[in-house]
Amino acid sequence: MGRSWHGGAMAAGVLVAAFAAWEIGVRAFRVKPIVLPPPSAVFAEFFSAPGWYLGHAWYTLLVTLAGFALAVVLGVALAVLIVESRLMEKSVYALIIGLNSVPKVAVAPLFVIWLGTDAEPKIAIAFLIAVFAIVIDAVLGLKSVPPDILDLARALRGGRLATLWRIRFPCALPSLFAGMKVAISLALVGAIVGEFVSSQRGLGYVILAAQGNFDTARVFAAILVLAVMGVALFWLIAWLERLAIPWHASQKVHLPTP
């Protein structure tokens, strides 16, 4: 507990120092605000209309969470099919590994054509960018069951479904959470990309509109909100992880031996 406090204080210290250096540097070298506004100007911009920023942030957050949730549900379902069926593994999994190297951002305009300009195409892009991390890590996790334990399940006459539920799923959780930590950040990227392509709402829209007006302070304010959101989402997953897998090696506590 004391140690994590210590770590938090250190991180906060570094952050404050970075902002101070930024402020002093911009003033000392008389950098034009249009190039790099001082943090004081960025904060002033945010606090001039915090409700407006949070409204757009809320939209982006919902798109991100929707895309992420879709990626987890469909990604895990796909991973189960891949692990349970030799045919699916040979066909779909190979395809997925290949498709993962395609720059998903390039597909974004297509979704606008297909799904219109509402939230759907943004959710679709957030999903598409996030889902690969989920599938790949979920497959890895579902396959990580030690062979002895699979033998034991068979010897106990456990059916496929029971084995999946009682053995493979819990065994996959550490790996799945690693994938979800990556995927939540990717979903946020996807949401912003979607808003770049076409939107009247969200932080991606705020950034794009402010850029059009050379309002650099506003761009920075939006980026700052995004950064806070990204870190908070990551912490959320890390917190869920601690709740879900208290048994994992990271939580190890030694008891005295009898």
Added chain:
Amino acid sequence: MTAGSAAGIEVRALRKRFADVGVTALEEISMSIAPGEFVSVLGPSGCGKSTLLRCIAGLEMPSSGSIRVNGAEVSGPPEGLGMVFQRDALLDWRNVADNLMLPIDFRRGDRAMARARAASLLAMTGLQGFESAYPAQLSGGMRQRVAICRALVDDPVLLLMDEPFGALDALTRDQMNVELQRMWLAEHKTVMFVTHSITEAIFLGDRVVVFTPRPGRIAEVIEVGLPRPRRLAVRSSETFNAYASRIRTLFEGMGLLKEEA
């Protein structure tokens, strides 16, 4: 499954060949194990003794020959089977109490009814008070004790043990031998115990089935006449050493033990 009963095993002309790797693991294995008997299967590494155990467990299918457990031909894992592996195969995400419930969960049994049995098994192995500990918090010996309790909790008719103490240090191993004997004397399950330790095989077994190197055949079956309960000191007795030297002579005859390089 009938509670408190023990299964007999009949193996007839069993042959097992792994075609994909071109290896014949077992050749002409015939043996029978009486209900309630403790049989040690002893042999060098890779002699197919684990394959025999896996065939009886229904995890591998024989290439030819037959296996009957309680008179029924084995075509898949038989009912009332308890298994213990070299690595304990505990579930990291379940605490000790819940690990013991796995066999109950798999047959959709009533956990509440099994709790008393689980508690008495844990007490027998000195694990009371550790019900809510996770496997990562336990020592190797404690983990293997949990694995044995788990194999026994659903009152199996047959206990198959595949080098269960092979990964433990020598002292813990001796202790586990004593405890396993005590549990067997209390429960009288049919046990097939695969090991490559001559001492362990004699100390625990009613009979020791000695295997040849691959392809595994039965070289000899030795009846161990030592009275029970056996104490660890029996291992330095003359009778015990006579059994051990007979087995060593067998292994020397197979070219497995050589004095000179």
